[in-house]
Amino acid sequence: MIDTVLYYLVPTLLVLGTVVFMEWFAAWSHEHIMHGWGWGWHKSHHEPHDEALEENDLYAVIFGIFAVFLFWVGATIFWPVWWIAIGISIYGILYFFFHDGLVHQRWPFKYIPRKGYLKRVYQAHRLHHAVEGRDGCVSFGFVYAEPVDKLVKKLHGNKNGFDQSALKDDDQRPAAH
Numbered sequence: 001m002i003d004t005v006l007y008y009l010v011p012t013l014l015v016l017g018t019v020v021f022m023e024w025f026a027a028w029s030h031e032h033i034m035h036g037w038g039w040g041w042h043k044s045h046h047e048p049h050d051e052a053l054e055e056n057d058l059y060a061v062i063f064g065i066f067a068v069f070l071f072w073v074g075a076t077i078f079w080p081v082w083w084i085a086i087g088i089s090i091y092g093i094l095y096f097f098f099h100d101g102l103v104h105q106r107w108p109f110k111y112i113p114r115k116g117y118l119k120r121v122y123q124a125h126r127l128h129h130a131v132e133g134r135d136g137c138v139s140f141g142f143v144y145a146e147p148v149d150k151l152v153k154k155l156h157g158n159k160n161g162f163d164q165s166a167l168k169d170d171d172q173r174p175a176a177h
Helices: 002-037 039-046 057-076 080-103 116-128 148-156
Strands: none
Touching (some): 002 039, 002 080, 039 057, 057 080, 080 116
């Protein structure tokens, strides 16, 4: 009985723990790497463009390569690492859904959430892009978003100001991809 519980519990905890960790790590790396020394690639994400891809997408490629490496480690050296790779991959799917799809509309259809959690995630990332350049941005996470009123307060304290149209529901302003 205990073996059966552990057989399912350990992988489940590894996957869920990795997904939660990845949200923290993604927010941290977004703020400190992408808006820091990695701005050269990430800058393409904060500027309007017509291309399907941007240099910033190289970060997803790197995370994907890392996940593939962890799958190999998990399959050949230490089995728990395989479940960590699953967690990273699930987070990558969530990232694609929320960030690339929902917020930046890189899908063949357009959906703008009007209420609830999805609206909060959508607005939080729009507020992230409401600041020109890499300094003074808010909301670096992708799945968790602080309440919009807290983010707006932070932006009001920003010496650079911010684009108020990011708060609109109608999505009439062109968002950087």
